[in-house]
Amino acid sequence: MNFDIEKSIEVLERTPLTIEALLDGLSKDWIYSVEEGEKWSVHKVVSHLIYGERTTWTPRLEMIMSNFPTKEFEPTDDVEEHFAKMESKSIRELIFQLKYLREINIDIVQAYNISSDDLNSTATHPELGVVTLKELLATWVVHDMAHLSQIARIMAKKFGEDVGPWKDQLGILNQ
Numbered sequence: 001m002n003f004d005i006e007k008s009i010e011v012l013e014r015t016p017l018t019i020e021a022l023l024d025g026l027s028k029d030w031i032y033s034v035e036e037g038e039k040w041s042v043h044k045v046v047s048h049l050i051y052g053e054r055t056t057w058t059p060r061l062e063m064i065m066s067n068f069p070t071k072e073f074e075p076t077d078d079v080e081e082h083f084a085k086m087e088s089k090s091i092r093e094l095i096f097q098l099k100y101l102r103e104i105n106i107d108i109v110q111a112y113n114i115s116s117d118d119l120n121s122t123a124t125h126p127e128l129g130v131v132t133l134k135e136l137l138a139t140w141v142v143h144d145m146a147h148l149s150q151i152a153r154i155m156a157k158k159f160g161e162d163v164g165p166w167k168d169q170l171g172i173l174n175q
């Protein structure tokens with residue numbers, strides 16, 4: 001499939017709803033446990049998605065679409081401070097925030113009426129160099145998918161040892 005902004009929005013709209021359906025109402029054990037050898041809980045993954053909504057996706061889209069002579073993304077280095085602020089929030093509060101911010105950000109994307117020419121517009125990423133709007137938007141979608149997969153993997157591994165002889169047949173447990 002070639003990149004299509006409308007198809008991208010279909011996924012971006014559904015990510016917060018998918019997270020809500022999967023996590024809302026679960027016990028804290030599901031929300032705060034981490035994989036062996038890892039540091040991120042489901043709570044931290046959702047906090048990270050909120051961080052991206054605030055600091056990454058639409059601010060960078062707006063930079064690319066701007067008329068600024070120099071278009072350079074600022075590095076995002078305050079993530080630990082963000083995690084500390086989110087620590088006391090319930091998963092329900094995080095989901096509400098994610099849904100709210102995502103709705104606003106999708107409205108921003110749609111308000112630009114992005115053309116196929118716009119998708120080739122560029123800015124400079126502090127680590128990756130020159131990137132296009134198409135690459136940014138495609139990355140946003142794939143980033144969502146990666147973290148949905150991560151949430152599922154964290155949760156699946158809670159019962160990883162309990163599945164007995166089926167463990168080798170459950171690929172998610174071997175990631």
